[in-house]
Amino acid sequence: MTDPFRDADAEDALRQVYEAAGPYLSSLADRPVHDPRSLPLLDELWRPAHGGGLPERGEGSVVVLERLLRIGAAAATHSAGPRFFHFIIGGATPAALAADWAAALFDQNAAFRASSKFATMTETIALAWLRELFGLPGAFGGALVASATFANVTGLAAATHWWGEQHGVDVAADGLAGLPRMPVLSGGYVHASDRKALQLLGHGRDAVEVFVRDGVGRVDLPALESRLRLLNAPAVLIASAGEVNAGDFDPLEELADVAERHGAWLHVDGAFGVFAALSPRTAHLVHGMERADSIAGDAHKWLNVPYESGFAFLRDPARLPAAFGMPGAAYLPGKRSALPASAGPDYALLGPESSRRARSLPIWATLAAYGRDGYRAMVERHLDLAQRLRRMVDEAPELELLAEVPLNIVCFRVRPAGVPEETLDDLNRRLGAALLDDGRVHAGTTVYGGRVALRPAIVNWRTTEADIDLLVDVVRKLIPTVTG
Numbered sequence: 493m494t495d496p497f498r499d500a501d502a503e504d505a506l507r508q509v510y511e512a513a514g515p516y517l518s519s520l521a522d523r524p525v526h527d528p529r530s531l532p533l534l535d536e537l538w539r540p541a542h543g544g545g546l547p548e549r550g551e552g553s554v555v556v557l558e559r560l561l562r563i564g565a566a567a568a569t570h571s572a573g574p575r576f577f578h579f580i581i582g583g584a585t586p587a588a589l590a591a592d593w594a595a596a597l598f599d600q601n602a603a604f605r606a607s608s609k610f611a612t613m614t615e616t617i618a619l620a621w622l623r624e625l626f627g628l629p630g631a632f633g634g635a636l637v638a639s640a641t642f643a644n645v646t647g648l649a650a651a652t653h654w655w656g657e658q659h660g661v662d663v664a665a666d667g668l669a670g671l672p673r674m675p676v677l678s679g680g681y682v683h684a685s686d687r688k689a690l691q692l693l694g695h696g697r698d699a700v701e702v703f704v705r706d707g708v709g710r711v712d713l714p715a716l717e718s719r720l721r722l723l724n725a726p727a728v729l730i731a732s733a734g735e736v737n738a739g740d741f742d743p744l745e746e747l748a749d750v751a752e753r754h755g756a757w758l759h760v761d762g763a764f765g766v767f768a769a770l771s772p773r774t775a776h777l778v779h780g781m782e783r784a785d786s787i788a789g790d791a792h793k794w795l796n797v798p799y800e801s802g803f804a805f806l807r808d809p810a811r812l813p814a815a816f817g818m819p820g821a822a823y824l825p826g827k828r829s830a831l832p833a834s835a836g837p838d839y840a841l842l843g844p845e846s847s848r849r850a851r852s853l854p855i856w857a858t859l860a861a862y863g864r865d866g867y868r869a870m871v872e873r874h875l876d877l878a879q880r881l882r883r884m885v886d887e888a889p890e891l892e893l894l895a896e897v898p899l900n901i902v903c904f905r906v907r908p909a910g911v912p913e914e915t916l917d918d919l920n921r922r923l924g925a926a927l928l929d930d931g932r933v934h935a936g937t938t939v940y941g942g943r944v945a946l947r948p949a950i951v952n953w954r955t956t957e958a959d960i961d962l963l964v965d966v967v968r969k970l971i972p973t974v975t976g
């Protein structure tokens with residue numbers, strides 16, 4: 493095989509994927525999250541039989557897809573299944589998964605209306621529906637981006653542009669040279685990806701001044717506000733709507749008041765926490781979010797669409813073309829055409845990417861397929877599962893709950909009777925490693941209030957009570973193997 497033009501029709505390769513999909517998906521409910529015995533298969537990706545280098549002569553799609561599917565079905569991390577509680581990783585709903593295949597099928601470039609009116613329209617609708625899902629006012633607009641990190645970049649780039657304007661500078665054109673350092677203030681929950689966004693934007697990750705009132709990082713509002721008063725200059729506040737260790741929230745309403753009193757920009761990182769808005773049981777956690785200037789969120793977490801998928805919302809969406817427009821390239825639509833037209837704006841001018849896939853398709857499809865009710869039911873099921881896990885931890889004599897459970901994360905550690913406090917961190921680290929090696933369930937460790945802890949996060953639409961029970965069972969059974 494020397495040329496894609498001579499390859500069999502793509503239908504054969506697609507049929508292989510389709511035929512592998514059914515058995516793979518139906519295996520997810522029962523199989524381990526990963527099987528360490530499958531790892532030697534990864535060497536086959538190098539094609540050692542052929543020396544491992546770039547193939548001179550290709551083998552054609554059918555042979556290659558057979559290998560990829562065989563290796564992937566065995567050696568992939570089966571994080572799309574119900575027992576992956578590590579990090580915060582959602583699965584893919586049936587509608588989202590199928591529509592993601594369709595996005596690859598149509599291979600749209602969702603950059604401009606001129607490259608795809610179809611993808612532009614689905615993005616406009618997906619954004620409008622997400623805005624409604626989270627109860628944000630109609631003025632909010634934004635763009636789909638690859639992840640919450642890129643959504644933080646988007647929100648904080650708009651903030652930077654606003655801040656430059658306060659100093660009489662268009663930073664999109666002229667950069668930061670000659671300006672003072674942009675003041676950025678937050679509580680201790682600020683996520684590493686907000687710092688990464690600041691480092692990308694030229695402020696540096698250490699630009700954040702952190703104000704905490706306790707060992708887990710709750711924000712010290714009076715200290716933050718005195719700093720703002722002292723600064724007496726335009727500043728950016730970062731609020732966390734959903735902190736990753738225990739699922740706690742910064743007080744958004746209070747932070748919005750502070751921002752308002754001092755004319756500061758309020759950016760809310762709500763990667764998974766924005767979904768608290770879906771249930772009357774947790775909606776109070778995001779009250780005040782609607783007063784933010786920018787909001788970052790993830791669709792590949794709790795919306796359960798495939799990677800990569802995030803979104804950024806701005807209270808004043810006109811700030812996006814100002815920060816991300818690309819005037820001056822004669823073959824591209826100019827800044828002017830970023831203004832809304834019937835299908836929507838030219839989204840490449842509203843965010844960090846230029847060419848971009850139609851990641852709106854899975855979002856559009858999953859929201860159309862399940863609606864607000866379906867998502868509320870899923871979120872509430874996860875809230876119930878988190879409470880079930882909290883109770884089981886409370887009742888197990890060798891487990892210790894370390895935090896309240898406001899949302900979908902349960903922060904706890906193992907603490908067997910008679911084990912001295914100073915050895916517990918080490919013990920919990922070993923237990924975390926043993927859990928990952930075991931493979932039946934995945935959960936990672938963190939350091940919470942100075943103590944090493946497990947922090948399973950429940951975000952997968954497939955997860956059931958039996959999966960939670962298995963997590964507790966596996967953790968308890970592993971304790972003797974790490975205490976010996």
Ligand SMILES: *Cc1c(COP(=O)(O)O)cnc(C)c1O
Pocket residue numbers: 580638639640641642683685686734735736761762763764790802
């Ligand atoms: C996951 C997460 C991020 C980063 O999201 P990516 O999708 O990995 O870029 C940022 N902030 C918070 C609070 C998160 O949970």
